[in-house]
Amino acid sequence: MLSLVTYLRERPGARVGEVARAFGITERELVGDLNVLPMCGTSFRGGDLLDIDTDGERIWWHNADDVAQPLRLSSDEAISLLVAARAVAGLPGLRERDRAALTRAVAKLESAAGDAAEGSARVGVTFEAEGSVFADADRAITERRRLWLRYYSSGRGEMTEREVDPIRLITEGHTYLEGWCRLSEDRRIFRLDRIADIRVLDVPADPPPLELRDLSEGLVRPAEDDPQVVLDVGPGGRWVTEYYTYEDAAELPDGGLRITLRTPDPSGLLRLALRLGADGRIISPADLAAQARETAAGALALYSSALYSSESESEGSEG
Numbered sequence: 001m002l003s004l005v006t007y008l009r010e011r012p013g014a015r016v017g018e019v020a021r022a023f024g025i026t027e028r029e030l031v032g033d034l035n036v037l038p039m040c041g042t043s044f045r046g047g048d049l050l051d052i053d054t055d056g057e058r059i060w061w062h063n064a065d066d067v068a069q070p071l072r073l074s075s076d077e078a079i080s081l082l083v084a085a086r087a088v089a090g091l092p093g094l095r096e097r098d099r100a101a102l103t104r105a106v107a108k109l110e111s112a113a114g115d116a117a118e119g120s121a122r123v124g125v126t127f128e129a130e131g132s133v134f135a136d137a138d139r140a141i142t143e144r145r146r147l148w149l150r151y152y153s154s155g156r157g158e159m160t161e162r163e164v165d166p167i168r169l170i171t172e173g174h175t176y177l178e179g180w181c182r183l184s185e186d187r188r189i190f191r192l193d194r195i196a197d198i199r200v201l202d203v204p205a206d207p208p209p210l211e212l213r214d215l216s217e218g219l220v221r222p223a224e225d226d227p228q229v230v231l232d233v234g235p236g237g238r239w240v241t242e243y244y245t246y247e248d249a250a251e252l253p254d255g256g257l258r259i260t261l262r263t264p265d266p267s268g269l270l271r272l273a274l275r276l277g278a279d280g281r282i283i284s285p286a287d288l289a290a291q292a293r294e295t296a297a298g299a300l301a302l303y304s305s306a307l308y309s310s311e312s313e314s315e316g317s318e319g
Contacts, residue, residue: 001033001036001037001040003023004019004023004033004037005037005050007019007022007023008052008059008061008064009061009064012060012061012064013058013059013060014058014059015057015058015059016030016031016054016056016057016058016059019059031054034052034053034054034059037050037052038050038051038052038053050063051063075113078109078112078113079113081109082106082109082110082113085102085105085106085109086106088102089102089103089106132198133192133195133198134169134175134192136198136199136200137166137169137177137192137198138169139200140166140200140205141166141167141168141169143200144204144205145200145201145202145203145204145205146163146164146165146166146182146200146201146203146204146205146206147163147164147165147166147177147179147198147199147200147201147205148161148162148163148164148198148199148201149161149162149163149164149190149195149197149198150195150196150197150198151190151194151195151196152194152195152196153194159196160183161183162181162182162183162184163181163182163183163201163203164177164179164180164181164182164188164190165179165180165182165205165206165207166178166179166205167179167180167187167207167210167212168212170189174191174192174193175191175192175193176189176190176191176192177189177190177192177195178190178213179207180207180208180210187210224262226262226263226264227262227263227264227266227285228247228260228261228262228284228285229260229261229262229263229266229269229282229284229285229288230258230259230260230282230283230284231258231259231269231272231273231280231281231282231283232252232256232257232258232259232280232281232283233256233257233259233276233279233280234254234255234256234278234279234280235254235255235256235279236279237256237257237276237279237280238256238257240257240259240272240276240280241257241259244259244261244272245261246259246260246261247260247261247262248260256279258283266285266288267288267291269282269288270288270291270292270295273292273295273296274292274295274296274299
């Protein structure tokens with residue numbers, strides 16, 4: 001995005017399609033970046049933020065001259081940047097040339113920050129598992145090597161082991177690995193935060209020739225012949241539209257939504273129905289709605305049985 005700012009400054013009124021091609025991204029990704037840039041600038045004062053917008057065809061930067069001052073970091077900004085850079089430099093699996101570049105950048109920042117840099121040395125950051133998973137996946141792509149994964153499939157509700165020839169990493173809300181799965185002998189998308197374990201194998205990756213999917217309309221695009229599911233959610237369940245691809249979301253009188261979506265595996269929505277609880281129910285198809293009711297009743301029965309057993313044991317010990 002820093003390069004994008006420089007690019008746009010030198011090309012007033014640049015066309016959206018040309019800029020996207022120049023950076024090797026989709027127009028949708030570019031527009032997403034353009035929505036972020038107006039929140040960036042030399043300070044949080046309105047006049048110092050980047051005034052960049054687009055009419056869908058061209059991109060305009062209205063205050064390029066006003067914010068073209070050399071960057072000056074405050075003490076807290078310098079400390080935050082140093083802590084983040086050191087943390088990323090310590091990621092396992094990071095390419096050595098990237099680690100070396102970060103190390104040089106940290107040295108320059110420390111020199112420029114002066115006394116402020118001392119505070120950053122007392123702060124450490126530990127990444128959750130996804131950080132190391134990303135590093136291993138990125139290394140496997142760079143070195144063209146196969147990956148072994150232990151992966152949680154939310155649709156089937158089980159952990160599977162598989163070997164994957166990685167193709168690319170994709171970020172859309174979450175970060176995903178696209179690759180050729182040797183277990184299913186097909187292209188698959190894996191969410192990094194659902195990868196429980198990962199290893200880079202000493203086997204060359206050899207995915208079949210594949211045309212990269214167009215992601216301009218989103219990562220997940222159900223097929224037109226996939227089964228249709230309708231569910232009602234209350235006000236507390238409106239978040240479903242932020243995490244699931246849907247065809248329609250009609251307002252309901254109580255402030256909820258009637259959501260229509262398609263999925264190749266409707267049974268995978270049972271977990272969503274249980275999670276929603278009183279905030280949602282499946283309307284159709286009827287057999288899926290009945291299955292959701294049976295699953296919820298079974299879970300409640302198990303819970304009641306366990307609670308009764310616990311109370312009985314407690315009474316027995318008191319006696």
